Amino acid sequence: MFISARERRILQLLLDSSEFFTVKGIAEELEVSERTVHRDLAGVEDILAEYELKLIKKAGVGVQIDGEESKRSELITTIFDLQITEYTQQERETLILCKLLESADPIKLVGLANDLRVTVATVSNDLNKVEEWLHNLQLSLIRRRGYGVQVEGTEALKRHAMSTLLATEFNDSDFFTLIKQSIQKKSQGTLLESASERLLGLVDRDKLLKVEKIVDEVNGELPYMIADSAYIGLIVHLTLAVERIQKGEKIEIDDDHLSTLKSTKEFHFGRLIATKLESSFRIIIPEAEIGYITMHIRGAKLRNTSDYFLEETNYPIVVKARELIRYVDDRMHAGLESNESLLEGLVTHLGPATHRIRQNMNIHNPLLYKIKEDYADLFDLLDDAIKEIFPNVPIPEEEVGFLVLHFGSALEGRYEKRDVSILAVCSSGIGTSKMLASRLQQELPEINLIKSASLFDLEDEDKENYDLIVSTIPLPDYEGQYIRVDPFLTKEEALRIRGAIQTNSLTKKRKVLVEKQEVTSSYSTKNQAMSWFTKAELYSKAASSILKGFRVVETSNSNVETLLEQECKRLETDGILSHSSHIVTALLEREERSAIGIPGTSLALFHTRASGITTPVFTIVRLIEPIKRKAMDDSFIEMDTILLQLAAEESSSEDIEVMSFISSLIIESKQSIALFSESDQETIEVYLANKIKNYVEKQLQIKGDD
Numbered sequence: 242m243f244i245s246a247r248e249r250r251i252l253q254l255l256l257d258s259s260e261f262f263t264v265k266g267i268a269e270e271l272e273v274s275e276r277t278v279h280r281d282l283a284g285v286e287d288i289l290a291e292y293e294l295k296l297i298k299k300a301g302v303g304v305q306i307d308g309e310e311s312k313r314s315e316l317i318t319t320i321f322d323l324q325i326t327e328y329t330q331q332e333r334e335t336l337i338l339c340k341l342l343e344s345a346d347p348i349k350l351v352g353l354a355n356d357l358r359v360t361v362a363t364v365s366n367d368l369n370k371v372e373e374w375l376h377n378l379q380l381s382l383i384r385r386r387g388y389g390v391q392v393e394g395t396e397a398l399k400r401h402a403m404s405t406l407l408a409t410e411f412n413d414s415d416f417f418t419l420i421k422q423s424i425q426k427k428s429q430g431t432l433l434e435s436a437s438e439r440l441l442g443l444v445d446r447d448k449l450l451k452v453e454k455i456v457d458e459v460n461g462e463l464p465y466m467i468a469d470s471a472y473i474g475l476i477v478h479l480t481l482a483v484e485r486i487q488k489g490e491k492i493e494i495d496d497d498h499l500s501t502l503k504s505t506k507e508f509h510f511g512r513l514i515a516t517k518l519e520s521s522f523r524i525i526i527p528e529a530e531i532g533y534i535t536m537h538i539r540g541a542k543l544r545n546t547s548d549y550f551l552e553e554t555n556y557p558i559v560v561k562a563r564e565l566i567r568y569v570d571d572r573m574h575a576g577l578e579s580n581e582s583l584l585e586g587l588v589t590h591l592g593p594a595t596h597r598i599r600q601n602m603n604i605h606n607p608l609l610y611k612i613k614e615d616y617a618d619l620f621d622l623l624d625d626a627i628k629e630i631f632p633n634v635p636i637p638e639e640e641v642g643f644l645v646l647h648f649g650s651a652l653e654g655r656y657e658k659r660d661v662s663i664l665a666v667c668s669s670g671i672g673t674s675k676m677l678a679s680r681l682q683q684e685l686p687e688i689n690l691i692k693s694a695s696l697f698d699l700e701d702e703d704k705e706n707y708d709l710i711v712s713t714i715p716l717p718d719y720e721g722q723y724i725r726v727d728p729f730l731t732k733e734e735a736l737r738i739r740g741a742i743q744t745n746s747l748t749k750k751r752k753v754l755v756e757k758q759e760v761t762s763s764y765s766t767k768n769q770a771m772s773w774f775t776k777a778e779l780y781s782k783a784a785s786s787i788l789k790g791f792r793v794v795e796t797s798n799s800n801v802e803t804l805l806e807q808e809c810k811r812l813e814t815d816g817i818l819s820h821s822s823h824i825v826t827a828l829l830e831r832e833e834r835s836a837i838g839i840p841g842t843s844l845a846l847f848h849t850r851a852s853g854i855t856t857p858v859f860t861i862v863r864l865i866e867p868i869k870r871k872a873m874d875d876s877f878i879e880m881d882t883i884l885l886q887l888a889a890e891e892s893s894s895e896d897i898e899v900m901s902f903i904s905s906l907i908i909e910s911k912q913s914i915a916l917f918s919e920s921d922q923e924t925i926e927v928y929l930a931n932k933i934k935n936y937v938e939k940q941l942q943i944k945g946d947d
Contacts, residue, residue: 244288246329247271247281249320252288255296256317259734260611260727261303272330292316310725314715333357333367335406338374341382342403345488347389378402396492397533400481407477448522449480455517459510463538475537479518482533486524494529502535511535556846556904557873558595560839561630562587563908565644568626575652578910583651590647594640595631611727612642619652620645633875646728662690666699666712667728677713680730685739709741773941779895780937786856787899788930790817793861793922799868801883802829805847808862808885817887819853824887827851838872839907842914843879845870846904848886857888857896859903861917861925882918902936903929 244252250271255262264282268275282304286296292315294308306313328336336357340348350368354361368390372382380394380402392399453476482492502508511534515526562584570577577583613620623644627636665677678691694702699719704710710723724741726734790812798804805828809821818824827849831837837845867879884907888900906929907917916928 244320245281245284246332247273247277248284248288250329250331251278251281251285252316252320255285255304255306256313256320258727259305259725260731261297261299261305263303266303270331289316292319310715310723328357328359330367330370333359333364334370334374337364337367337371338402338406341371341390341392342399342406344391345490347383347391349389353390375402378405396485396490397494400478400485400492403481404477448483449476451521452476452479452483452518455479455514455521458517459514462513463510475534478537479514479534482526482530483518483522483524486526486530487522491527492529492533494532499528499532502532505535505539507538508532508535510538557835558588558592559584559905560873560908562591563905564630564841565623565626567911568630569622569648572622573652577648577651580651583647584905586647586651587644590640590643594636594643595634598634598636598640609639609642612645613638616645616649619648623648661685661688661709662692662707663688664692664694664702664704664707664710666694666710666716666723667714677711677726677728677730680728681711681735681738684730684735709738711738776895777941779893780899780940783857783893783896783899784933784937787859787903788926788933790815790856790858791860791922791926791929793863793925795863795865797865799864799866801868801870804862804864804883805829805885808860808883812858812860812887817854817856817858819855823853824849824851828885836871836873836875838870838876838878838880839914840872840874840876840878842908843867843881843918844884844907844914845878845880845882846884846886846907848884848888848904850888850890850892852890854887854889857892857900858886859900859929860885884917898940899933899936902933906932 251267254267254270264275264278268278271278282296289296289306289308292308292312294306294312294316297305297307299305337353340353340356350361350364354364357364368382368384372384375382375392375394378398378401380392380398383391383393392402456476456479485492502511508531511531514534515531518524519526565587566577566580566583569575620641624638624641627641627644663681665681667677678693681691682688692702692707699716704721710716710719710721712723712725713728715725716723724734724738726738794808794811796804796807798807802825805825806821809818809824812818813821828847831849832847837847839846862883862885864881864883867881869877870880872878886900886904888896892900906913908914916925920928
């Protein structure tokens with residue numbers, strides 16, 4: 242079968258999305274006229290017919306491929322295996338970038354022209370686009386007559402460019418499928434190498450799979466999940482690192498920054514990965530490389546908000562996330578301030594995102610165009626909010642797009658739920674799957690439960706617990722039935738899902754769900770019951786200890802160290818802690834490492850975990866005269882209220898969860914900030930008691946359901 246370069250590109254665009262594509266959009270993507278696209282679509286229809294697929298055309302809407310998922314997958318495979326006879330301009334630019342980034346020496350234009358089977362003039366024109374692309378990634382293109390062309394820049398930036406190329410071309414679910422397919426594929430004597438093949442050639446296939454195995458081993462030891470897209474990025478980075486080290490290329494890192502990275506717990510895992518790589522590939526990995534591995538791990542975190550209190554660097558992100566929610570809520574009046582799911586999603590994303598941005602590790606957002614098109618007002622609002630709340634952090638549109646997904650999910654997630662259970666799958670398990678979940682609840686109010694899962698989580702899920710699996714990405718290794726949709730869920734897709742729900746023999750499954758609901762208050766084993774009672778006891782112990790020890794103390798002292806000493810000695814007298822001077826030192830050392838003032842308030846949060854503390858404690862110290870103190874965003878505040886949180890070094894997870902909840906509660910709203918700033922002890926005690934009670938009941942309900 243002969244498929245022209247433009248027909249192949251049109252098919253790739255349409256097969257990669259379940260959404261309608263306008264002819265204008267295709268023309269812009271291919272950089273041709275709309276008339277040319279209309280001509281090529283006739284050939285596309287003939288090709289689709291051979292695979293029992295159809296091209297749906299809707300006036301004013303666009304075109305879309307319709308047919309069975311298995312047939313779509315078959316055509317995708319055919320296109321990947323296709324013998325190439327010509328390249329599109331975009332493919333030529335990709336191939337030129339591959340060659341330039343791999344080569345340590347200049348390349349002659351005539352050589353590029355021969356490889357691509359075009360004229361030198363065409364290559365020269367393509368290089369203008371290539372130069373622009375490289376410039377956006379802080380790389381330069383050297384072009385001299387008689388010399389050739391060469392990429393100039395640091396080793397780190399070149400690797401980042403390679404990773405960006407791969408991320409732009411392949412989504413998370415396709416990447417390993419195509420890698421494995423490429424390894425198995427035998428030479429067919431193709432006339433030209435496809436752009437996809439050449440792009441995959443940036444990383445050695447066998448090396449990449451060995452690296453994947455090593456990362457998978459270490460990933461199981463990490464204290465937190467890694468987002469799937471970042472997981473792919475880490476593996477690609479490591480594979481490129483191995484290849485470049487073998488070629489003698491060296492990466493450099495600032496000594497002070499490396500020293501900071503060494504103090505993080507992620508550096509241990511970076512060194513562990515490096516050790517395994519050294520053993521597997523018989524190479525020596527310098528500390529600078531371990532530093533970059535550490536940066537990738539830190540930028541890939543997928544954490545729960547119960548970690549607020551565990552990491553001193555995390556609370557400022559919680560503060561910023563609360564500010565962001567308030568900013569949007571003040572303008573949209575949507576009641577978002579009490580939305581804990583939104584807060585959790587924002588903190589989960591913003592922590593790694595701000596780290597990535599500071600280290601120039603930009604992320605690819607394949608949904609950006611669609612997000613800006615469908616959520617234009619919300620995107621503009623969040624773009625303005627980000628500039629105001631993060632004035633010193635240049636957050637790119639790709640990251641703003643992901644934040645729009647979180648807010649879009651929260652804004653659309655306020656609908657009645659009934660009696661159908663759906664598993665929503667996306668590449669990372671956050672963001673797009675949450676957006677899909679809220680769209681499903683909006684379009685199908687009968688849905689009672691929607692569980693979001695990542696591609697890597699899918700194999701651990703019990704599929705029998707769900708009436709239907711809906712995915713924003715192909716699931717190549719899953720043999721069961723599922724429906725692939727766009728994260729924004731079109732009306733047509735909603736109808737398909739409703740049809741599947743009605744015709745999928747759900748009666749038996751619903752009966753099972755009803756039976757499960759009838760026994761939610763009972764346990765199948767004694768151990769399950771004992772586990773719940775143990776958790777209830779630990780939560781109650783933590784809550785009662787905090788409420789019992791809570792005090793609001795006033796002082797005329799204007800020296801922070803002295804007033805902390807006074808408060809810690811009082812707590813020592815009450816038997817809550819020992820060695821008060823040790824606790825004071827720990828509190829002051831923590832402030833040196835990370836500012837404690839809450840921006841835009843008169844509150845400062847002093848907190849630490851240390852030996853000698855017997856029970857979790859939360860107290861407030863009010864100052865008669867305010868003291869100037871550095872805030873978490875590097876501004877300064879007039880501190881007149883100290884919030885003191887102390888916990889044992891070996892605290893139970895329940896202790897930490899309750900303390901983390903209080904940390905979040907302080908900045909929940911303008912009203913809560915005013916309460917902790919100005920109210921008397923009794924008012925705050927009653928507020929804390931009710932809030933903690935509701936939180937503990939909710940947590941125990943969750944544990945009971947599990």
